[in-house]
Amino acid sequence: MNSSYNSSDPSASPASSADLVVSLNVPYMAAELVIATLSTVGNLLVCLAVGINRRLRTVTNYFLVSLAVADICVGGLAIPCAIMTDVGIPRHNLYLCLLMLSVLIMLTQSSIFSLLAVAVERYLAIFLPFRYHALMTPRNAGLVILVTWVLAFLIGLVPLMGWYKTPPESGYCFFVFVVDMTYMVYFNFFACVLAPLVVMFLIYAQIFVTVKRQVRRIAAERAQGEAQAKRAASMRREMKTATSLFLVLFLFTVCWIPLHVINCFLLLCPRCTVPLPLLLAAIILSHANSAVNPFLYAYKMKAFRRSFKAIFLCCRVSAEADDGTDDGGTATHRS
Template structure:
């Protein structure tokens, strides 16, 4: 089969994306398995997301290239091949929702997180996410499709019903979760602003341990920021292809260049290659892990855990006294009545050794 230049470029880029996604996400999974410091609750979800991205490299990129070439010629094989793309997209989205919920609980209610967000709960959430993603993604295989191809030439638009893709998949299980995640992260940073204002108030009172409290809280904030970037990049990579699908389905007279469609498809697959780099940029422990894996660097940097300070201590068997920061001692009760405590705040009151406060992380 003779391919034009555009086809050759597309197939070559899909191959590069597949190899890069496999290598990058395999390194993330190896790092989490090899280094106990990375085996915390948040990274359970990161590992699940990395598995989905790894499978994109193994299956989706090659299958997309085959579909572009009109393969496989078998009808059910073509439906299944194109449905796998949707399955792994849904898995990534649901894992990102899990991460957003986990970060929200860790910052909004750290004591509830400390008590209830266990590895068992994380595994249950991940399992539910994968099961739902598989069911939603394989709906075309179960019968919601366009039927056998007329010329036995496989193509996404030849077998996948765009009523399913636009109304059911995009509006129901892509756009809606993205909006939910946007609301969650917006509220997280609203909480962060409130807490930083309270920490600043403690700094004005020149309390000796405030700097430590601020440092710990900033690590939780940095974790949320890093994961918000992962969410933002996912949206930027996947929204264009869904917009083009919606245009094709909702506007019968509209058209766009085929190269634009191919670029949008490649962009969606590129998302699986960039996530490992985002983890490395956003988490100093991943940076140290990668350095050790390649260069045998010192583990000194492993003292900091940017993604969560709560789950780190639980892995050592401490269920309640999890990585508690030093309290800020208050000389009297006057600050209790000025809004520094409450059920909706991360600044909590302790009765041990007199009137003290600490920010739980």
């Protein structure tokens, strides 16, 4: 295959180039397999940690588990599909090809909706503290998670409903030759990715400004009673939790935006070419996001870190081992 993609020239991938594609992409496949392993193992640890540590069973962490499940599916399902379609498999089977290409779109959308649910949940915890426990029950959280997965599934299936390009005569299943870039840019990126990201960044900005203002106001009061001291400590915990969760959102954005920018470039400049190494690097970066969250939880949240250690030591986490003051479960409803 040529060392660049040209979205206006599907015939640029003749059948005789198949072997060259495989040989050129061995480093890419190796990187993908490493990411798949880290993503699957790491996010299984996240799910297991929430399962064995009662203090981690909070509404916030239920949404993080939903995010972890999506990342497990990326490692166990989407990345193998990506490797297969990178060499044009399946061949001469358009609908199976579209289904495999749609898998990652579904899982990415589920991740975005999970992040949005976390942001809204944190907003309610800070701005509606007296109604929070009535609104964010474990049952309601489960319903929200179900809705996010159904919506993500439907959005990912749009190409199968007819919004795709006519495949090349060679019959190879390459993403840019089969998936319509108008769908990827205008519908998927602008409407289903960029819009939720903007909303989430605005939510976290408001959270940071409000919490910081309240902490400063409490600190400025000369006569601090015990209740005020507890409130100040609670606000600091909320700030720490929001910061950790914002980092998850920030890393997601950094990892996925480059690939979407390339898609925009392919759509708006159809005769331009994108170097294949650059495209593969953007794909690897987007998939790598599925592997980084467990490391972030271990680094930023003591409860997760202790649970991971306990899992590696093959013992259950003691409830007394956690003080419950620094993980994403601050001011949340426990089941």
